[in-house]
Amino acid sequence: MTGDAFTGTPATDGTTTGGSAAGGSAAAPVSRVRPGDLLVTGTLGLRTRRLRAVLSALGIAIGIAAIVAVLGVTRSSQAALLAEIDRLGTNLFTVASGSGFGGGERPLPVSATPMLRRVDGVIAVAPTTQLNATYVYRNDLVPVGQSGGLAVRACDATLLATLDGRVAQGAFLDTLSTAHPVTVLGHEAARTLGITRLDPGTRVWLGGHWFTVAGILGPFPFAPEVDRSALVGFGVAEAILGYDGHPSRLYVRVRQNRVEAAGALLNATAGPANPDSVEVTRPSDALTARIAVAESGAVLFVGLGAIALLVGGIGVGNIMVISVLERRGEIGLRRALGATRGHVAGQFLAESLALGTAGGAAGVLIGAAVTVALARDRGWSVLLPAEALWGGLAVAVVVGALAGLYPALRAARLAPADALRTV
Structure with a gap:
């Protein structure tokens, strides 16, 4: 398969044995896969099942968008209140x-x-x-x-x-x-x-x-x-x-x-x-109290966004499990040709990471757009906290990795002979 460089004969346990021109006294070369080829192989399922990929990433995107929008709107409104306090004085x-x-x-x-x-x-x-x-x-x-x-x-x-x-x-x-x-x-x-x-x-x-x-x-x-x-x-x-x-x-x-x-x-x-x-x-104390209320409300909505993100992560994990079951034949063929368990696990983990990254990037863009639109409508200065932007994307990647970990390990544990029976 693409990116797998191996020599020798695959054994029943998935390892590779082989000889050399000198009669097999030398150790067989280790099967390796390049990062670029892993990316191509890992996104194969996403490119062939685009609607499923979009719907899977949408759950993560909604959670990240909610978190980014809440933090951005809260920070923008707080800045407007603080500016008002500074202008009118305490x-x-x-x-x-x-x-x-x-x-x-x-x-x-x-x-x-x-x-x-x-x-x-x-x-x-x-x-x-x-x-x-x-x-x-x-x-x-x-x-x-x-x-x-x-x-x-x-x-x-x-x-x-x-x-x-x-x-x-x-x-x-x-x-x-x-x-x-x-x-x-x-x-x-x-x-x-x-x-x-x-x-x-x-x-x-x-x-x-x-x-x-x-x-x-x-x-x-x-x-x-x-x-x-x-x-x-x-x-x-x-x-x-x-x-x-x-x-x-x-x-x-x-x-x-x-x-x-x-x-x-x-x-x-x-x-x-x-x-x-x-x-x-x-009166400035009342505005300060409004900031505290806004912060407490933001915590609630960030919690709801985290729940949506968790649901999205579960959805990605579910889709990845289904993908492993659907592609048993592909997994068995790759193992038979010399791919190691780590290569198979890396393929499905890369697919899950790609889903998490795509959902996180989309969520950050949606959350930023909502913040900009609402801030301009209210006449606030637009403030998008860096921790919300980069943190949201990082959280999405972590969720994607955790969601894909079990399906990747399950795919790696498939024996070549059992997987090839579905071909």
């Missing part, structure tokens, strides 16, 4: 007094804002107030109860700079507009109200009055309550919406080197009479 605090009856925010003392501004290390304080029982609608024909879960929040011009936010369309509230019926919509609020672009006459029905929409904000990852609110100035809120001067939520930006020290003083400063009723949180 030095932003929110100070609130919890939720009152009906889900609204409870008021803080009027002195909370000026007192917080006196804390050492505080850079800026942006007071806001949720105006309870005040809602915003697209027009005055919408039934009162259908508010879409949106809130109305009073604030001043310091809010945008303190949160390091941006205006997607229009302009934010300024000193003049805060005293007039003008509103700026949060990102989610504008989408819920169906306002995708601003026209000169764009208005909303807010608290029983028409308010001109001056701007639409970009998303606020650190302040989702702002995303779901219509923002108005303190002046107009006091004049026509019943604002009593008490803030209900304050955003506090401190110097980076004073985060821990200043944070420890905020609740007592905002509510000196009852510090325990004041909640001080860092």
Whole structure:
């Protein structure tokens, strides 16, 4: 057969005996096979049974693709969250007094804002107030109860700079507009109200009055309550919406080197009479928690991918066993012509390795494609961990080798005489 170089007469146990020109006193040369010929012989079954080979490799490809995609998507999303944290900083605090009856925010003392501004290390304080029982609608024909879960929040011009936010369309509230019926919509609020672009006459029905929409904000990852609110100035809120001067939520930006020290003083400063009723949180901690949740979810999906990979490996092993049974005649003929047990085992092991390698390469490509597509759809930077790419391929090769080990040993143990009976 191709690649087998041997001389002499095959014995019944598969070894080769033979003589020489000197009358057989010299030892017979050892039968050998070159690596290139082993590759050709080992892939013969794959080339002649292509559909079976594709279906066998598909199981491994699915498992590897799942592992690569999960690791790639998780790493890309983590990078996006970390970039958001780095951009907005970990030095932003929110100070609130919890939720009152009906889900609204409870008021803080009027002195909370000026007192917080006196804390050492505080850079800026942006007071806001949720105006309870005040809602915003697209027009005055919408039934009162259908508010879409949106809130109305009073604030001043310091809010945008303190949160390091941006205006997607229009302009934010300024000193003049805060005293007039003008509103700026949060990102989610504008989408819920169906306002995708601003026209000169764009208005909303807010608290029983028409308010001109001056701007639409970009998303606020650190302040989702702002995303779901219509923002108005303190002046107009006091004049026509019943604002009593008490803030209900304050955003506090401190110097980076004073985060821990200043944070420890905020609740007592905002509510000196009852510090325990004041909640001080860092929104960046929530994003960090999301990263931990994403990592735990990734472990689950990687486990599912490993199960799919195991099933694929079992499928390859099953196919290889069937291949050995179908090719008993070929095995017997090769043994009779001088192929050793190692050559036969190497042939079927090479076939199993080829299946594992092909499935692993296909799985890596599919997983990478899924990661790139999802990352671009979400606006993330594409990150494909090297350990997922090379590790996935290496795992596929190992699975292919383990799946083909038993069939290869079974083929090697076939005696030439028994195998040739099937010819």
